[in-house]
Amino acid sequence: MSGADFIRDPDIWHRRCADVIDSINNYSIGDSTGSANAYVLTLRTPHFINRYLDNQRFNFVPNFTSTSTTPTANVNSVGAKTIKRADGSTALTAGDLISGVAATIEYDSSADCFRLISSPGSPAFQDLAVVSGGSSNAYTITNSQLPAANVTGQIVHFFANHTNTATATLAVNGATAKTIKKASIPGGALVTLDPNDIISGAPFIAMYDGTDYLLLNPVLSDIQSWTPTLSQGGAMTWTSTSIDKARYFRQGRKVFFTVKVTGTTGGVASADLSFTLPVTAQDTHYGGGGLALNTGTRQSCHWTLFSTSAATVTLYDASNWALGANTGFTINGWYEGP
Numbered sequence: 013m014s015g016a017d018f019i020r021d022p023d024i025w026h027r028r029c030a031d032v033i034d035s036i037n038n039y040s041i042g043d044s045t046g047s048a049n050a051y052v053l054t055l056r057t058p059h060f061i062n063r064y065l066d067n068q069r070f071n072f073v074p075n076f077t078s079t080s081t082t083p084t085a086n087v088n089s090v091g092a093k094t095i096k097r098a099d100g101s102t103a104l105t106a107g108d109l110i111s112g113v114a115a116t117i118e119y120d121s122s123a124d125c126f127r128l129i130s131s132p133g134s135p136a137f138q139d140l141a142v143v144s145g146g147s148s149n150a151y152t153i154t155n156s157q158l159p160a161a162n163v164t165g166q167i168v169h170f171f172a173n174h175t176n177t178a179t180a181t182l183a184v185n186g187a188t189a190k191t192i193k194k195a196s197i198p199g200g201a202l203v204t205l206d207p208n209d210i211i212s213g214a215p216f217i218a219m220y221d222g223t224d225y226l227l228l229n230p231v232l233s234d235i236q237s238w239t240p241t242l243s244q245g246g247a248m249t250w251t252s253t254s255i256d257k258a259r260y261f262r263q264g265r266k267v268f269f270t271v272k273v274t275g276t277t278g279g280v281a282s283a284d285l286s287f288t289l290p291v292t293a294q295d296t297h298y299g300g301g302g303l304a305l306n307t308g309t310r311q312s313c314h315w316t317l318f319s320t321s322a323a324t325v326t327l328y329d330a331s332n333w334a335l336g337a338n339t340g341f342t343i344n345g346w347y348e349g350p
Contacts, residue, residue: 041072041087049080051095051109053087061088066121069129071114077159078109085117085126093119095126104128107159107166144170149180150189151210160185164222175212179204182218182225192218194227194264202226206264207350235261238290240271241322245284248333252276253340260290267291267349274305274340281332285325285341286318291349293320298347301328307336315343 039055046052053072055061061068070087081103084092095109096102100123108128109115117126146152153170161184168184183189193202194209202224209230210216218225238258244250253275260269269290296317304313304327312328325341333339 039068039070039087041070043073044075044085046086047076049078049083050092051075051083051085053085055088061090064090064093064119064121066119068119069116070118070126071116073114074109074111077107077111077161078104079106079159079161080104081106083109093124093126095128096123098127098129100125100127105163106161107163110159111156142170144173146183147174149176149178151180151182151192152189153182153184155185158184160187162187162190162220164220166220168218168220168225169215170218171215172210172212175208176205176210177207180210190220191224192227193224194230205230208262209264230264235259236290240273240287240289242273242275243286243322244277244333245282245286245324247280248277248282248335249279250275250277250285250339252337258290262291262349265294265349266346267293268346270342270344272340272342274338276337277307277333277335277339279335281335283326283330283332285333285339286322287325288322289317289320289347293317294348294350296320298345299323300343300345302341302343302345304341305338307334308338309334313341313343315341315345317347 039059041053041055044051044053051072051074053070064087070085083095083104085095086092095104095117097104100120114130116129118129120127142153142155144151144153151170151172153168155168158166158168180192181189182192192205194205195202205227209227217228219228236259238260240255240258242250242253253273255273257270257272260267267290271287273287296319299314299316302313302315302325304311304325306327313325314328315323315325318324325343327333
């Protein structure tokens, strides 16, 4: 392109000037060096600077994750300057600069600092799931893709190495352990975990909200079987019993169950048939309806907890159970566990 071209078309001159200015103000460096929240950047040959210019940008890949609110960058030994948020005044949060994830900073002469132009901390949402460590409701995670800090908005994925039995905590890469909470209802207040909200071997997702880790996917436990112990009131007998179904699962402290039993009653008629629970109840303030077979005749029945370990089934009209074969009940219900 000749000088005549610039004369005929001034826009060419302006575009070329802009390209030159951009090349001066925008450098791609590669990996940084340094440690302890002091990033050292070295320009690639033949680039050279001996002072910082306003709006001068440097693209680099941090060689460690920041753990301070005031990390610094020093380019070509010109001088270390604090890295702040894009507004030039707000301090960073630990973990805003992630090891191995490209970042862009821009010099702000008025504040004499570098402004972080790239999205701070966003790669924390892209970690790979790891198996947790820890025990006794204190979960730990070691993951090189996450900072050694609790970063607001950070999401972690993990496979639980044990089932929680009470309130639980989570510590990521040696950072201070934080309580794991869940929503009491969708969109509701946050509460501490109930037993079995975290199940051994299952995958989980938790997000740090600045105070606690919010468990995004508390899961239902697997449906399990149990063998209830059967009994009857007074001098009545209940023999040749068949437990056709006895299943339960837990969601937090809630225990959902179904039980179907038939047998042959004899002796002296009584109003009560009973079965033991799969999991000890928190208290006895639970009950509900069911379907009875009273020597083959379908009737309504009612179950109540007479202790924290067993329930009694009675006919709705409070009459005695008839004596004979095909006597039993089908119950579906729930109660609160310990």
